[in-house]
Amino acid sequence: MNILFCDGGSCRKAGSEPVIREARAYLRNNGLWDKTHTIKTRCNGRCEDAPTCIVQKGNYWYKKLTANTIIPVLKSHLIHNKPIEDHLIYQDGWESLLSDDERPEITPKPFQYKIDDQLERCMLTKGFSSDQYLYPLFLFLKTVNENISLVLANGERYFFSELQDIEYTSTYTVTLHFKDNRVIHLIIGSVSKEEPLEAIQKKITSTEYFILEETNLRGIRFKDKLTRLCGMVYIPETATKTWEYCLNIQLKGATVNEKEYFNA
Ligand code: FES
Numbered sequence: 001m002n003i004l005f006c007d008g009g010s011c012r013k014a015g016s017e018p019v020i021r022e023a024r025a026y027l028r029n030n031g032l033w034d035k036t037h038t039i040k041t042r043c044n045g046r047c048e049d050a051p052t053c054i055v056q057k058g059n060y061w062y063k064k065l066t067a068n069t070i071i072p073v074l075k076s077h078l079i080h081n082k083p084i085e086d087h088l089i090y091q092d093g094w095e096s097l098l099s100d101d102e103r104p105e106i107t108p109k110p111f112q113y114k115i116d117d118q119l120e121r122c123m124l125t126k127g128f129s130s131d132q133y134l135y136p137l138f139l140f141l142k143t144v145n146e147n148i149s150l151v152l153a154n155g156e157r158y159f160f161s162e163l164q165d166i167e168y169t170s171t172y173t174v175t176l177h178f179k180d181n182r183v184i185h186l187i188i189g190s191v192s193k194e195e196p197l198e199a200i201q202k203k204i205t206s207t208e209y210f211i212l213e214e215t216n217l218r219g220i221r222f223k224d225k226l227t228r229l230c231g232m233v234y235i236p237e238t239a240t241k242t243w244e245y246c247l248n249i250q251l252k253g254a255t256v257n258e259k260e261y262f263n264a
Pocket residue numbers: 006007008009010011012042043044045046047048050051052
């Protein structure tokens with residue numbers, strides 16, 4: 001049997017370590033150590049249910065574990081070969097998750113008409129700025145050949161058709177390698193408080209999608225924590241594949257408020 005204990009930040013904060021210690025001590029003292037594997041994992045994506053673990057064989061996801069509840073859970077699997085359903089978030093065959101604290105899904109608002117200081121008359125909506133969105137965005141832009149460009153705050157322009165490599169191996173900085181050794185570093189991952197202030201402030205925290213009224217040009221504007229412009233992605237009207245991707249994947253199917261759009 002494998003028990004995958006989440007050791008991500010939320011679970012640790014919610015007390016995962018005493019749960020893991022208790023579980024391991026129980027397995028050791030009952031001669032079960034060699035028949036089981038306890039593994040610490042990174043975030044399981046169920047932080048609202050922290051601390052969590054997954055029991056295999058099978059696929060049993062447990063929520064809100066404590067040092068007291070983990071032992072009956074282990075016994076139930078090891079002795080009776082069944083889960084304790086009261087503590088489960090999910091098992092195979094269930095149609096939905098059984099969370100006590102399910103977070104409502106966040107979806108972007110429809111595009112709204114705005115008169116923006118920089119963009120002037122436009123339709124605009126806010127997208128997501130975590131690396132779980134921005135890294136896939138850059139990976140996607142590397143694959144399409146639709147004349148998409150990125151213009152940095154200093155005016156330098158980079159075409160994604162010349163993007164040769166994307167490196168996201170450091171903790172929070174993604175590096176875009178363009179032709180002719182031109183390189184851009186953008187901070188897209190979460191930056192902990194212990195990191196240099198400059199890195200904290202330069203993290204992209206605002207990602208806005210827009211359609212300009214005058215030219216119908218579409219784009220994405222990135223700003224940092226201090227609302228300074230980091231860069232703008234320009235998407236020509238002809239770049240239908242890219243814009244479709246932005247609407248459907250990055251903006252989860254966001255729509256343009258047509259009434260406002262056409263009356264504008
Ligand atoms: S940190 Fe454990 S589920 Fe996210």
